[in-house]
Amino acid sequence: MSGIDHMDEETIALLALGESVAGVDAGHLQVCAACQSKVDQLRAVVDTARTITDEDRPMSPPDDLWQSITDQIESDGAVFSKKPPTGGLRMSWFALAAAVGVIVGSLGTIVAVDQRNPAPTIAQAELEPLPGQQARGIAQVRDTTNGPVLLVDVPNLPQPEGYYEVWMLSPEADSMVSIGVLGQGSVNEFPLPAGMDMQAFPVVDISVEQFDGDVTHSGDSLVRGMLDT
Amino acid sequence: MRETGHSVETAHGGVVSGHSTIGEQSVRSRADAEITSSFARGDDGSLHEVYNRWSPLVYTVSLRSVGNGDDAADVTQAVFVAAWQGRQGFDPDAGSLPGWLLGITRRKVADHFRSRGRLPEPSAEVPEQAAADPRVESVIDRVLLADEIARLGDPQKRILELCFFQDMTHAQVASLLDLPLGTVKSHVRRSLGRLRERLEVDGVRH
Structure with missing residues (x-):
C-alpha cells in the first residue's frame, strides 16, 4: 500500500463539481479505483442537485389534511389522540x-x-x-x-x-x-x-x-x- | 450583542459544524430521533409529530409524482393513515423513519397510477418490489436534496447554490462572498457529504 498518495476529500469534492483543480495528478484517478469511486458518488449527487427546480422544495400539504387523516383513522374504529404529546x-x-x-x-x-x-x-x-x-x-x-x-x-x-x-x-x-x-x-x-x-x-x-x-x-x-x- | 466568527469547540473535542459529532445536525437528528422512538413505541399523539415533521416531504414527493394537488393530498393522507395502522412494522434499527415513510409513499403513488390504469397490477412476473418507477425515484432524490440544501445554514447554503446553480468555481465564490479559499473548500466538502448522506439514509429503496 505504501507509495499511494490518495486525493484529499476537498479535491474530490471540487472534481465532483466539475472544477479543474490545479496541481492535481489527473492520472491518479485512472489507477485508483477508491478515489474514482468517491468522485463518482459525489458527482451523482451534484448532477441530481443541479436538476432541482423550485417545485422540488418541500412545501406543506393543505391545512385541512391533518383533520382528514384523523377522521379516517377514527372512522376505522381506532382510539386515537390527535394532540401531540406534551412536555x-x-x-x-x-x-x-x-x-x-x-x-x-x-x-x-x-x-x-x-x-x-x-x-x-x-x-x-x-x-x-x-x-x-x-x-x-x-x-x-x-x-x-x-x-x-x-x-x-x-x-x-x-x-x-x-x-x-x-x-x-x-x-x-x-x-x-x-x-x-x-x-x-x-x-x-x-x-x-x-x-x-x-x-x-x-x-x-x-x-x-x-x-x-x-x-x-x-x-x-x-x-x-x-x-x- | 456581539458575534464571533469561529466555530465552537466543545469540551469533548468535537467541532460544532458540518459533519461533526455535535452541532446543528445532531440537534436536529436528536429531535428526529425522539419523534422516531415515540412513534416506534406507538405513543399517543406521536403521529401528529411525525406529520408535522415529515408531511412536507411526503406531500411534495407525491405532488411532483402525481402532478396535481388534490391527488397529492389523497396520496399523503393514505401514507399517514397507513403509517399509523402499520406502525408495528416500523423497525427503527432497519432504517430511518422518513425513509420508511417514503417507502409507503412509493407504494401509494403506484396505487394511484394503478387505479388510473397507468401501471399494471403486481403479478408473479412483475412483483411490486421490483417495479421501481424511475421517475418517482428521481423525484425523491431531488426533494430530499432540496430539503437538505434548505437546511444548510449560511454561508454553506449560499456557497452550494452558487456552485450548483450559478456554475461558479470555488475561487469565484470565495471572492464574491469575501471568504478564505480554504473555508469555501471545506464547506463544499462537508455540505456535499451531508447531501450524499441524506440520500443514503432517507432515499434508499428498501
Whole structure:
C-alpha cells in the first residue's frame, strides 16, 4: 500500500463539481479505483442537485389534511389522540407562571404576565444535554409588547466554575450572538436585540464561561436546542 | 450583542459544524430521533409529530409524482393513515423513519397510477418490489436534496447554490462572498457529504 498518495476529500469534492483543480495528478484517478469511486458518488449527487427546480422544495400539504387523516383513522374504529404529546413536567413552570400571574426572574426582574392576554409564544426549543451533561430544559421566545424576549428554564443546573452564558447560534454553530449571563434562578428572561434575525440564529445554547476576559464562547456547552418556529 | 466568527469547540473535542459529532445536525437528528422512538413505541399523539415533521416531504414527493394537488393530498393522507395502522412494522434499527415513510409513499403513488390504469397490477412476473418507477425515484432524490440544501445554514447554503446553480468555481465564490479559499473548500466538502448522506439514509429503496 505504501507509495499511494490518495486525493484529499476537498479535491474530490471540487472534481465532483466539475472544477479543474490545479496541481492535481489527473492520472491518479485512472489507477485508483477508491478515489474514482468517491468522485463518482459525489458527482451523482451534484448532477441530481443541479436538476432541482423550485417545485422540488418541500412545501406543506393543505391545512385541512391533518383533520382528514384523523377522521379516517377514527372512522376505522381506532382510539386515537390527535394532540401531540406534551412536555410534561418541563412545561409546568409556564402553567405555574400563568396561575401566579408573574414570572420572577432571578435578577429580581418581575415580568408581569397578563393572564387574559399572555405574550404569545412564537418559538420554542427543548434544550437537550450535550454528551456527558445531565441538565435539560426549555427555551421560549415570546412576543411581548416590549419586543421579543427569550425565556430560558433549565432546572437543577450544577454550580459552575465560572458562570453560565446564554447564546443563540447559527444552525452550523459558526456564528453566534451572546444573549446574556444566566442568573441563579431556574427561569431567566432576556430581551432579544431588536432586529435580530431569529432564523439566522435559531439554536439556543448555554455555555460555562470562565472569568478570563475572553468574550468568545468557551466551547464548553451544557445544553442546546433548536427553536421550532 | 456581539458575534464571533469561529466555530465552537466543545469540551469533548468535537467541532460544532458540518459533519461533526455535535452541532446543528445532531440537534436536529436528536429531535428526529425522539419523534422516531415515540412513534416506534406507538405513543399517543406521536403521529401528529411525525406529520408535522415529515408531511412536507411526503406531500411534495407525491405532488411532483402525481402532478396535481388534490391527488397529492389523497396520496399523503393514505401514507399517514397507513403509517399509523402499520406502525408495528416500523423497525427503527432497519432504517430511518422518513425513509420508511417514503417507502409507503412509493407504494401509494403506484396505487394511484394503478387505479388510473397507468401501471399494471403486481403479478408473479412483475412483483411490486421490483417495479421501481424511475421517475418517482428521481423525484425523491431531488426533494430530499432540496430539503437538505434548505437546511444548510449560511454561508454553506449560499456557497452550494452558487456552485450548483450559478456554475461558479470555488475561487469565484470565495471572492464574491469575501471568504478564505480554504473555508469555501471545506464547506463544499462537508455540505456535499451531508447531501450524499441524506440520500443514503432517507432515499434508499428498501
